[in-house]
Amino acid sequence: MNTGTLRHAVPFGVGWSVQTVASASAYAPVSLATDVSGGAHLAFMWWDSASVTYRLRVATLTDGGWQVEYLSDRVGAGAQLCGEVRLDALGEPRLLFTAMSSLQTRLRYATRRDGGWARAWPWPASSS
DSSP: OOSSSSEEEEEEEEEEEEEEESEEEEEEEEEEOOTTTSSSEEEEEEEEEEEEEEEEEEEEEEEEEEEEEEEESSSOHHHHHHHEEOOOOTTTEEEEEEEEEEEEEEEEEEEEEETTEEEETTTTTTTT
16 A cells, blocks of 8 residues: 555646645555546545545546545455556546455446446446
């Protein structure tokens, strides 16, 4: 687990523009995709010490700063991203990740649609 602050940096003039995305414990790997307008989309695991669990978070750079969302609650201690966050033809993020519960590891797929997250197979019907 990486502890500290997750930051995003882009070249700016002769230096760098650095923005804080999240100030907490981020669990590597962190995945980055850039849309056609230059907007950044990050996916990362986050350790929530209050509930003692990992949560998948997705951050999108907007004109107002970073919008950070929880994609999944309690994905388990062995959860991880599978590959990279990708953008569909509409510029919306989609990703694969694993979630662990008890002794089971499940592959999950999700994509953002109409301001919310759509979860597709093999998302179990009992998950929220």
